Amino acid sequence: xxxxxxxxxxxxxxxxxxxxxxxxxxxxxxxxxxxxxxxxxxxxxxxxxxxxxxxxxxxxxxxxxxxxxxxxxxxxxxxx
Numbered sequence: 274x275x276x277x278x279x280x281x282x283x284x285x286x287x288x289x290x291x292x293x294x295x296x297x298x299x300x301x302x303x304x305x306x307x308x309x310x311x312x313x314x315x316x317x318x319x320x321x322x323x324x325x326x327x328x329x330x331x332x333x334x335x336x337x338x339x340x341x342x343x344x345x346x347x348x349x350x351x352x353x
Contacts, residue, residue, distance in 0.1 A: 274298050274299075274330060274331070274333065274334065275298065275299045275300070275301055276290070276293055276298055276299070276300045276301070277300075277301045277303060277308075278290065278300060278301070278302055278303070279302070279303055279304070279305075280302060280303070280304055280309075283300070283302045290312060291312070294312050294313060294314050295314055295323070295326070296326045296327070296329075296330045297314060297323070297326055297327025297328075297329075297330040297331065298330050299311055299312065299313045300312040300313075314327070
């Protein structure tokens, strides 16, 4: 998930934004409506907790996959 903030908001809430970045979210900082910078987490090898937090952040807000969708993917391209 990507969070978009203006420069003033980024200055005021930098600590909170860094928590989001540590959880795997990207933060886009804009001057007016023009994006000028991106904050993203620095990946560390063997950082399992950060990886789990990143996966959870990516999955948050997404719809669950239905069994019908899984069957359709499985059967795609097979002859009837």
